Amino acid sequence: xxxxxxxLENACKIYHMGRQDVKALAGVSISFRSGSFWAIMGxxxxxxxxxxxxxxxxxxxxxxxxxxxxxxxSALDDDTLSDLRLKRLGFIFQSFNLIPQLTVQRNIEMPxxxxxxxxxRSTSRARELAEKVGLESRLNHRPAELSGGEMQRVAIARxxxxxxxxxxxxxxxxxxxxxxxxxxxxxxxxxxxxxxTVIMVTHEPDIAAFAGQRxxxxxxxxERIEGETGETI
Amino acid sequence: xxxxxxxxxxxLRSFLTMLGIVFGVGxxxxxLSVGEGASKDAxxxxxxLGSENIIITSVKTMDEGTGTTTPNFLRIYGLxxxxxxxxxxxxKTVKQTAPAKLIRKEARLKERAMELRVVGxxxxxxxxxxxxxxxxRVIVPSDxxxxxxxxxxxxxxxxxxxAAENTIGQALRIGGDYFEVIGIVKSESSxxxxxxxxxxxxxxxxxxxxxxxxxxxxxFRMVSGSFERERVELxxxxxxxxxxxxxxxxxxxxxxxxxRFHKKKDYALYVPLTxxxxxxxxxxxxxxxxxxxxxxxxLVGGIGIMNIMxxxxxxxxxxxxxxxxxxxxxxxxxxQFLIETLVLSIAGGIIGIGMGILIPLLITCFAGMPTVxxxxxxxxxxxxxxxxxxxxxxxxxxxxANVDPIVALRHE
Ligand SMILES: Nc1ncnc2c1ncn2[C@@H]1O[C@H](COP(=O)(O)OP(=O)(O)OP(=O)(O)O)[C@@H](O)[C@H]1O
Ligand SMILES: [Mg+2]
Numbered sequence: 001x002x003x004x005x006x007x008l009e010n011a012c013k014i015y016h017m018g019r020q021d022v023k024a025l026a027g028v029s030i031s032f033r034s035g036s037f038w039a040i041m042g043x044x045x046x047x048x049x050x051x052x053x054x055x056x057x058x059x060x061x062x063x064x065x066x067x068x069x070x071x072x073x074s075a076l077d078d079d080t081l082s083d084l085r086l087k088r089l090g091f092i093f094q095s096f097n098l099i100p101q102l103t104v105q106r107n108i109e110m111p112x113x114x115x116x117x118x119x120x121r122s123t124s125r126a127r128e129l130a131e132k133v134g135l136e137s138r139l140n141h142r143p144a145e146l147s148g149g150e151m152q153r154v155a156i157a158r159x160x161x162x163x164x165x166x167x168x169x170x171x172x173x174x175x176x177x178x179x180x181x182x183x184x185x186x187x188x189x190x191x192x193x194x195x196x197t198v199i200m201v202t203h204e205p206d207i208a209a210f211a212g213q214r215x216x217x218x219x220x221x222x223e224r225i226e227g228e229t230g231e232t233i
Numbered sequence: 234x235x236x237x238x239x240x241x242x243x244x245l246r247s248f249l250t251m252l253g254i255v256f257g258v259g260x261x262x263x264x265l266s267v268g269e270g271a272s273k274d275a276x277x278x279x280x281x282l283g284s285e286n287i288i289i290t291s292v293k294t295m296d297e298g299t300g301t302t303t304p305n306f307l308r309i310y311g312l313x314x315x316x317x318x319x320x321x322x323x324x325k326t327v328k329q330t331a332p333a334k335l336i337r338k339e340a341r342l343k344e345r346a347m348e349l350r351v352v353g354x355x356x357x358x359x360x361x362x363x364x365x366x367x368x369x370r371v372i373v374p375s376d377x378x379x380x381x382x383x384x385x386x387x388x389x390x391x392x393x394x395x396a397a398e399n400t401i402g403q404a405l406r407i408g409g410d411y412f413e414v415i416g417i418v419k420s421e422s423s424x425x426x427x428x429x430x431x432x433x434x435x436x437x438x439x440x441x442x443x444x445x446x447x448x449x450x451x452x453f454r455m456v457s458g459s460f461e462r463e464r465v466e467l468x469x470x471x472x473x474x475x476x477x478x479x480x481x482x483x484x485x486x487x488x489x490x491x492x493r494f495h496k497k498k499d500y501a502l503y504v505p506l507t508x509x510x511x512x513x514x515x516x517x518x519x520x521x522x523x524x525x526x527x528x529x530x531x532l533v534g535g536i537g538i539m540n541i542m543x544x545x546x547x548x549x550x551x552x553x554x555x556x557x558x559x560x561x562x563x564x565x566x567x568x569q570f571l572i573e574t575l576v577l578s579i580a581g582g583i584i585g586i587g588m589g590i591l592i593p594l595l596i597t598c599f600a601g602m603p604t605v606x607x608x609x610x611x612x613x614x615x616x617x618x619x620x621x622x623x624x625x626x627x628x629x630x631x632x633x634a635n636v637d638p639i640v641a642l643r644h645e
Contacts, residue, residue: 058558058638079562086560097555097642101239114561158559 004031004067005166005197006055011064013050013220024050026220027064034165037192038199039208042217048201049170051217055199056089056168057081069165086114090159094171096151098143104130104154105139111161122161129157133187149180156187167191169200173207185210239549240576247577250541253534254581254621255588258614261527262589265610267596268523270603272516279512281421281430282505285328286361287472287484288431289320291465294497307451310499311465319494320472320487326479331358333431333469334441336448341406342394342414349390349436351407353444359418361471362431367391369401369416376415377440384412388420390436405437410447412439431471480506534581535621542574542629546636553633554641563634570633574626575619582618586611 013025024047032038040048053059054066057073058081065074073084085091098107105126112122130136133153143151152172159167169188173181181204189210192198202208213227240247282288291311317332334353339346359371367388376383384405386396394400396417404411422433452463472487474480484504491500546553553566561569589611593604 053639056558079564082557082560082562084560085558091558093642097551097558099552099555110556111559114556114559114565162560 005034005069006032006199007065007067008051008054009065009067011051011054011066012062013047013054013059014062023220025054025061028217028220028222029064030215030222030225032197032199034197035192035195036197037189037210037212038215039211039213040199040201040215040217041203041205041208042223046217047220048217050220052168052170052199052201056091057084086111087162088164088166090162090164090167092152092155092159092167092169092172094174096143096148096155096175098151098154098158100143103140103142104135104146107143107154108157108161110158115162125161126157129160130154132160133157147180148176149183152176152180152184153187156184156191160191164196166197167199169198171201171203173202173204178206181207240573246541247580250538251577251581251584253537254531254578254618255534255585257527257531257534258582258585258618259588259592260530261524261614261617262586262606262610263592263596264523264527265520266589266593266604266606267602268516268519269605269607269610270593270597272512272519273605274603275512276509276516278430279505279509282503282508283361283473284506284509285474285477285480286505287474287480287487288503288505289316289470289472289487289491290501290503291468292499292501293463294499307462307464309464310497312467312470312500314466316491316494316500317467317470319490320470323490324483324486326475326483327472328475329357329360329473331355331361331471331473332441332467333358333471334444334450334466335435335468336444336452338408338448340394340408340437342396342400342403345394347393349393349407350434351437351439351444351448352435353439353441353448355441358438358471361473364419364421364432367417367419368398369414371416371418372438372440377442380440380443380446382410382412382443383415383440385416385418385438386414387418387432387435387437389422391417393436407437407439408448431469477506480504531617531621535578535625538574538577538621539625539629542570542626543632545573546570546629546633549633550636550641550644553636554638554644557636557638558642566634566636567627567630570630571623571626574629575622578618578622578626579615582615585618586614589614 008028008030011025011028012023015022015024028051040051042048050059054061057068061074065072067073068084069088073081076084099110102110105123108126108129109122112125117125127136127139130139133156135150135153135157138146138150143154146154167188172188173184176184185207188198188200198211200211208214211227213225215225216223289312293308294310314332317330320327321330331354336351336353337348338351340349340351354372355377356372356374369385371385372383375381384407386394386400391397391400394405396414398417400414401416403414405414420432420435421430450464450466452465453460474483481504484502484507488502556566590606593606596602597604
C-alpha cells in the first residue's frame with residue numbers, strides 16, 4: 001500500500017430505507033496519491049457522490065476506515081471534521097453553491113472568516129484569488145449577476161482561499177457548456193500541476209480525459225481504474 | 234459576514250419582525266411612565282403633608298333636624314381646645330401639635346380691603362407646616378405670651394393685599410382690630426385637589442389666643458339669604474408623632490379618644506403615612522397589571538421573531554449547508570443566527586424605547602397627563618429585549634446548526 005494522501009479501506013456506507021438497506025458504498029478500498037488528478041465515473045446511483053461526501057469529511061462511514069493525511073477520521077467528532085474541511089479541503093459543487101446574498105468578494109472570503117483572518121488580510125487575499133480566476137472586475141457583484149462559468153470560477157476561488165492541499169469537485173462542469181467546462185478544467189489542471197490533489201466526479205468522458213486517473217464505479221463498488229499510476233489495494 | 238448583512242438585505246421583513254418587540258417595549262415604557270406620573274403626583278402631595286404627621290379636621294355634621302330653617306339655630310361641632318390639650322398631654326408618642334382656628338374676616342391694608350381667611354394658631358404650626366419665610370419672621374412664643382397683635386401673611390394673602398417686603402411693620406386691620414404685619418411665608422397649594430394641604434386656603438396667621446379674644450368661637454354666615462351661626466373652636470389640629478413606626482398606632486389611639494368625647498363624628502383623621510402606603514400599594518398593583526400586559530405583548534413579539542427565524546432557517550438551509558461544508562462549526566452557525574435574532578430584538582428594543590419616550594411626551598403635551606420616564610424602565614426594556622433575543626433565538630439557531638450539510642446541499 002502506498003502513502004496515499006486519501007485512503008479508503010473497505011469503506012461501506014449503508015442507508016437504511018425502511019426495511020431495505022441501500023449499500024451506497026459496498027466495501028471500497030482505494031488510495032489517492034498526493035498530487036494526483038482523479039476522475040470518478042459511473043452510472044447514476046453508483047455511489048460517486050456518496051464517496052465524495054466521505055472523502056470530504058461531510059459524512060461518516062458505516063464501516064471501514066477513511067485515512068486522510070495519515071489520520072483515521074472515521075471516528076472524529078463534528079467539530080474536528082469541520083476543522084478538517086476548513087483547513088485541509090476545498091469543495092467545488094455542480095450547482096456552484098455560492099451564497100446569493102453575498103458579493104463575490106464576500107463569498108470568496110468566507111473560509112477566511114471562519115479561519116479567523118483579519119478583514120484587511122482576507123480582503124486582499126480574496127482579490128488575489130479573484131485575479132487568479134480572472135474575476136477581479138466582478139468582486140462587488142452578486143452571484144445572480146454572473147454566468148455559470150463565472151460562478152464556478154468564484155466557487156473555485158473560494159475553495160482555494162484556505163490554500164487546501166486537496167480539492168474535491170462533484171460534477172464541476174455538470175451545469176456548464178463544453179467551452180466553459182473546458183475553461184474550468186484548465187483551471188483545475190493548473191492547480192493540479194501546482195501540486196494539489198484533485199478528485200472530481202464527472203459523467204462526461206471528455207472532461208474525465210483531463211484527469212490522470214479514472215475510477216469507474218458501479219453499485220457502490222469499484223469497477224475498474226484507468227490511468228498511468230492507478231493502484232488499488 | 235454574519236447576520237447583519239442578511240438583515241439589511243431584507244429590510245422590510247426585518248422591520249416587520251421587529252414590530253412586536255417595538256410595540257412591546259414601547260408600551261412597557263409608556264405605560265410605566267404614565268403610571269409613574271400619576272402616582273408621583275399623589276405621592277408628592279402626601280409627602281408634603283409629612284409622613285410623621287396626623288391631620289385632624291373638623292367636619293360639619295348634617296343634623297337630624299333642619300338647622301338652617303330655624304332662624305337662631307346654633308350649630309356646634311368640631312374639635313375643641315380641650316381635644317387639643319388632651320392630644321398634646323396624653324400620648325407619649327406625640328411630639329408636637331398645632332391647632333388652627335379658621336375665621337373669615339374683612340381685612341384692610343392701607344386702601345386695599347379684602348375678605349381674608351384668617352387662621353389663629355400657635356408657633357408650633359410653623360414647625361409642622363414648614364414653609365420658607367419670604368420676609369420678616371413667623372409667630373414666636375413671646376407673641377402669644379404678650380398677646381401681641383401680630384399677623385403673618387401667606388403668599389396668597391400677600392397677593393390679595395398687594396403686600397410686599399415693605400409691608401412688614403405696617404398695620405393690617407382684621408375685622409375691627411389692628412395687627413402688625415411681621416412676616417410673609419410661602420404658600421403650598423395642590424394642583425389636583427384630592428388631598429388637602431394644611432395651608433392651601435390660608436391668607437393670614439395670627440396668634441390663637443388673640444383670635445379667641447378678638448373674634449370668639451361663634452361664626453355668623455350668610456347662607457342663602459338667612460344667617461347661620463356656627464360654633465367651632467378649632468378647625469384643624471396637626472399632630473407630629475415621634476417616629477414613623479408610631480404614627481399609625483397613635484392615630485388609632487387618638488381616634489379612640491376623640492370617639493369617647495364626641496357624640497357625633499364631627500372630625501376626620503388623615504394619616505398621610507396610611508395614604509402613602511395605600512398610594513404605593515395601588516401603584517404596585519398598577520405596575521403589576523401594566524407589566525403583565527406588556528410582558529404578554531413582548532412574549533408575542535418574541536414568538537413572532539422566533540417564527541420568522543425558523544422560517545429563515547428553512548429558507549436558508551442551503552446557505553447553512555454551504556457554510557458547514559466549508560468548515561463552519563455548529564457553534565458558529567448558532568452564533569450567526571443568534572446574533573441575527575439579537576440584532577433584531579435589540580434594534581426593536583431601541584426603536585421601542587424611542588417610541589416609549591415619545592408617547593408619554595405626546596400624552597403630556599396633548600392630554601395634560603403627567604408622565605415620568607424612569608431610567609429603570611429603559612434599562613429593564615433593554616434587558617428584556619436582549620433576553621427575548623436569546624430565548625427566542627436559541628431554538629432556531631440550534632435547529633440551523635443541526636442541519637445535515639449533505640441534506641442541506643441537496644436542497645433545492
Ligand atoms: N441520504 C440518502 N438516503 C438514502 N439513500 C441514499 C441517500 N443518499 C444516497 N442514497 C442512495 O445511495 C446510492 C448512491 O447515491 P449517490 O448520490 O452516491 O449516487 P451518484 O453516483 O452520485 O449518482 P448521480 O450520478 O446521479 O449523482 C443511490 O442508490 C442513492 O439512492
Ligand atoms: Mg452524484
